[in-house]
Amino acid sequence: AQTVTQSQPEMSVQEAETVTLSCTYDTSESNYYLFWYKQPPSRQMILVIRQEAYKQQNATENRFSVNFQKAAKSFSLKISDSQLGDTAMYFCAFMSYPTGNQFYFGTGTSLTVIP
Amino acid sequence: ETGVTQTPRHLVMGMTNKKSLKCEQHLGHNAMYWYKQSAKKPLELMFVYSLEERVENNSVPSRFSPECPNSSHLFLHLHTLQPEDSALYLCASSPGQINSPLHFGNGTRLTVT
Secondary structure, X not given: OOEEEOOOOEEEEEXXXXXXXXXXXXXXXXXXXXXXXXXXXXXXXEEEEEXXXXXXOOOEEOOEEEEEEOOOOEEXXXXXXXXXXXXXXXXXXXXXXOOOOOEEEOOOEEEEEEO | OOOEEEEOOEEEEOOOOEEEEEEEEOOOOOEEEEEEEOOOOOOEEEXXXXXXXXXXXXOOOOOEEEEEEEOOEEEEEEEOOOHHXXXXXXXXXXXXXXXXXXXXXXXXXXXXX
């Protein structure tokens, strides 16, 4: 069975600083995708960034980047130049090729950006 | 416009009531999902429909009954719920391709009294 673990229930960061959210996962699959989703108070889950497991290069999207370490099954999210609008719940998610439509989510990290 | 619209936004119901949650997607996607989000728990997949056929059902109690009349609409029919069913219910859709992310609606906050 696939599991996703986010060990930081809550985090805070000063505006304009950098913060890293951690995520680890457990799987026996070799081909899979990893995602970070953001859920602001509006409740809509928004895709932040995704990583294909077969790619060694870490994905980046503007201020968001990941540190993907396949051997360690670690997939952390780094947010640079934090902004007030980054305040939200962040969920790490895993999807493997064989299961196709099955996504596995972590319990989330609540991030607060402090002015 | 989120692309995935859920109604109602909030719902309070008694344990003997029957209600339905509605989800509509305008993205041309082939797969639709119901997730249950409870505090401090991972999102729990309830049902998956692909091309209007149910392909996943994670042992959800029969008091939850999904319906997918076409690829754009998804319903979750609720009856005789329990207080522990109170949660945020999220609908999502995807193109159905292997590397496609989920697109979520704003959720329905359900309170069972």
